[in-house]
Amino acid sequence: xxxxxxxxxxxxxxxxxxxxxxxxxxxxxxxxxxxxxxxxxxxxxxxxxxxxxxxxxxxxxxxxxxxxxxxxxxxxxxxxxxxxxxxxxxxxxxxxxxxxxxxxxxxxxxxxxxxxxxxxxxxxxxxxxxxxxxxxxxxxxxxxxxxxxx
Numbered sequence: 001x002x003x004x005x006x007x008x009x010x011x012x013x014x015x016x017x018x019x020x021x022x023x024x025x026x027x028x029x030x031x032x033x034x035x036x037x038x039x040x041x042x043x044x045x046x047x048x049x050x051x052x053x054x055x056x057x058x059x060x061x062x063x064x065x066x067x068x069x070x071x072x073x074x075x076x077x078x079x080x081x082x083x084x085x086x087x088x089x090x091x092x093x094x095x096x097x098x099x100x101x102x103x104x105x106x107x108x109x110x111x112x113x114x115x116x117x118x119x120x121x122x123x124x125x126x127x128x129x130x131x132x133x134x135x136x137x138x139x140x141x142x143x144x145x146x147x148x149x150x
Contacts, residue, residue: 001026003036004043006050016051065136068109072133072141078106084126084149094123094147099131102145116143123147
């Protein structure tokens with residue numbers, strides 16, 4: 001079965017790669033989880049879009065990582081807006097994708113959600129928080145944000 005990866009898959013490839021996998025693996029694992037799409041003529045045209053989006057989020061080198069860290073340090077007013085109960089408790093928790101979207105909305109860099117490290121206790125209440133962002137092997141940034149109820 002020929003598929004185009006839409007996300008990085010261990011021991012298989014990176015987004016935009018065209019891979020040949022066994023039918024069961026493709027039908028039962030990759031396709032239902034949205035990790036791949038069938039390789040058709042129309043989908044092959046989307047490969048460039050997938051690779052362009054991946055390159056936009058990717059940290060190029062150590063200098064670029066330091067530049068992103070400086071941008072994150074100067075960033076103010078990052079707010080993650082979520083639904084809450086009257087007591088301030090969240091319906092669910094704040095996920096790395098929510099934080100990445102809030103950073104982008106506040107005028108910050110376009111971060112990959114997989115690089116954001118949310119603490120094990122999860123963020124389940126309103127208030128101010130700080131998370132780590134693994135920008136490079138040697139560079140780690142921090143994002144300060146506030147969780148506010150809607």
